[in-house]
Structure formats: C-alpha cells, structure tokens
Amino acid sequence: MTEPHLPGDPTRDETLQRMIRVDHAGEFGASRIYAGQLAVLGRGPKAELLRHMKEQEQVHLDTFSRLIAKRRVRPTALLPIWNVAGFALGVVTAAMGEKAAMACTVAVEETIDAHYQAQITELGPDEQELSATIETFRQEELEHRDIGIENGAEQAPAYRLLTQVIKAGCKAAIAISERV
C-alpha cells in the first residue's frame, strides 16, 4: 500500500475493510463446503480428513468474525447465498465421489492461496498482525490442498473441467464479496 493514491481508488481503510469482508465470506463459504461434503461422506473413510479441514476452517471463520466485529466491518450481504451455495457445492462434489470432493478442495484452496498471497503482498509492511494471521491460514489452506491431492483429487472424473469451473466460481465470489 505504498503506491500513490489515485482519485477513485479505495482508501487504505476501505481496502482493509474489503480484505476482512471477503476473507470472512470465504472462510464462511469454506466451512459450508466441508459441511456439505460431510453431509454426504460423514460416515465414509475420508470423514476424519474432512472433519479436520472443517475444524480448521471454523478457526479461520471465527478469527475473521472477531475482526469483523473489532474493526466494525460490514459483513458481505451475500452470506445467505454463500451459506446455500457453499453447502450445495460440498454436497454435489461429494455425491460425485470422494475424489471429486478432494478435487473441489484442491480448486478452492489453490484459489484461496493465490488470494491470500495477493493480500499479503498488498499489505506489505503494514498490518503485521493481520498479515501474519493470513499467512498462517494460507499455510493451512495449502495443507488442505495437499490432502486433496494425496487423496486422489487428480483421479476425479473430469478433474480439469471440474477444478476450472470451481476456481472460476470462487474467483467470482471473491470479486463480489469484496464489494457487496
């Protein structure tokens, strides 16, 4: 955030508010995806892994919920949509099979990794505590991505198409949740 401020650019405070808003939305969506997957695969051999990832998403979500309150950020108006869409994405991918569920994780977590990386770069030396929090979560998202790959994501039917569609959806959701 050392670049010159141009008219029409969001202010530093607006930028921070957007970051927290979209991260809160994303972690909420992630927790809903794993909830949807567990609704289908909760008794299967991957249930423990899914529960582990869901628990970490809950910590991420709780952290951003606290930041939303502490910094008086307006949450996205689209939480009801992400509630349903996240759960549905989890259910649909899990219904396609364990490998498709893992492919969903790879697609989502790779998108979030890039998103968090961009935020850390944008923050630069500012907001060190927030930046460290995002980096910690980014590492855990990468752990989830690795779990997905280790558990057969790439053998999912139509892996490339599936992950491309999910990534496009995640990117759209990110762009919308920063503002709305």
Ligand SMILES: [Fe+2]
């Ligand atoms: Fe997360």
Ligand SMILES: [Fe+2]
């Ligand atoms: Fe994650």
